[in-house]
Amino acid sequence: MEKLLSTGKVKAIGVSNFSKADMEHLLKNTSVVPAAHQLEGHPWLQQRSFVDWHKEKGIHVTHYSPFGNQNELYSREGTIGKLIDDPVLVEIGKKYNKSSAQVALAWGVTQGHSVLPKSKTPSRIRDNLAGDFKLSEEDMQKIHGIDRKLRFNDSSSDFGRDFFSDLDGKK
Numbered sequence: 001m002e003k004l005l006s007t008g009k010v011k012a013i014g015v016s017n018f019s020k021a022d023m024e025h026l027l028k029n030t031s032v033v034p035a036a037h038q039l040e041g042h043p044w045l046q047q048r049s050f051v052d053w054h055k056e057k058g059i060h061v062t063h064y065s066p067f068g069n070q071n072e073l074y075s076r077e078g079t080i081g082k083l084i085d086d087p088v089l090v091e092i093g094k095k096y097n098k099s100s101a102q103v104a105l106a107w108g109v110t111q112g113h114s115v116l117p118k119s120k121t122p123s124r125i126r127d128n129l130a131g132d133f134k135l136s137e138e139d140m141q142k143i144h145g146i147d148r149k150l151r152f153n154d155s156s157s158d159f160g161r162d163f164f165s166d167l168d169g170k171k
Contacts, residue, residue, distance in 0.1 A: 002032050014038065014062075020050055020166050027057070036060040038116070042068040043107055044083050045169045046147040051111070062114040066104050069152045080150065088146045092139050098130065105131025107143050 004010045012035035018026065027033065037054055041047060041063030054061050068083030083089070089100035096103070101117075108115040109132055117128045135143070151169030156162045 002030060005032060012036070017163060019164055020053065023053075023057075023059075033057060034059055036062050036114075038062040038064055040065045040151060040153045040169070041108060041113065041115075042066050042083055043086065043089065043104055043143050043146055044068050044148040044150045045152075046144065047168050048144070048147070050167055051113075060114070061111075062116060063108045064116045064118075065153055066108055066115045066117050067101055068104075068150065086146055088142050092135070092142065095139070096133065096135075098133070099127065102127065102131035102133075103135070103139075103143075106133050106135050107140070109133070110135045110140060 001010070001013050005013055013032055014036035015023070015026070015034045016038040017040075018037060023037070037059050039047070039050075039061065041051070041061065042065060045068065051061055069080070070082060070084075072079055072081065083104065084100045086100065089103045093100045093103045096106075098106070105115050105117060105128060115131070117124075117131075119125050119128060147168075149168040151164060154164060154169075156164065
């Protein structure tokens with residue numbers, strides 16, 4: 001990939017789903033700092049120290065799955081519920097006349113991150129675009145308070161390797 005960059009065939013190099021240890025190994029063994037790192041990020045998996053680390057290194061953060069889970073999930077403690085039903089997000093949404101999903105998107109945007117919501121429904125795509133607004137510092141603090149460190153996209157068991165051993169978020 002570095003050769004593609006040096007020959008002008010690509011403009012930037014990015015990575016996805018690297019742990020901090022993987023990122024540190026990459027930075028030690030290459031001459032190029034990735035331009036972006038795509039990782040799961042939403043109000044229930046904020047990974048604030050890892051995000052701050054990226055900022056220190058000049059690596060842009062892109063969040064996928066910004067709505068967390070969209071299915072009822074179960075744990076030993078019972079139903080986890082849906083991120084978009086979180087009362088804090090619903091309350092903040094009312095303040096801005098926005099949905100809780102739009103608040104979840106705005107949480108990422110307010111931090112300067114790119115957010116990648118998945119949808120193929122035209123009405124939802126329009127709704128997602130309306131999530132491009134900034135939250136107040138007070139509202140950001142409220143959202144920081146709901147971090148449950150819940151990771152919903154973890155293929156570690158499929159590959160027999162704990163990809164996120166040094167990061168927040170286990171089911």
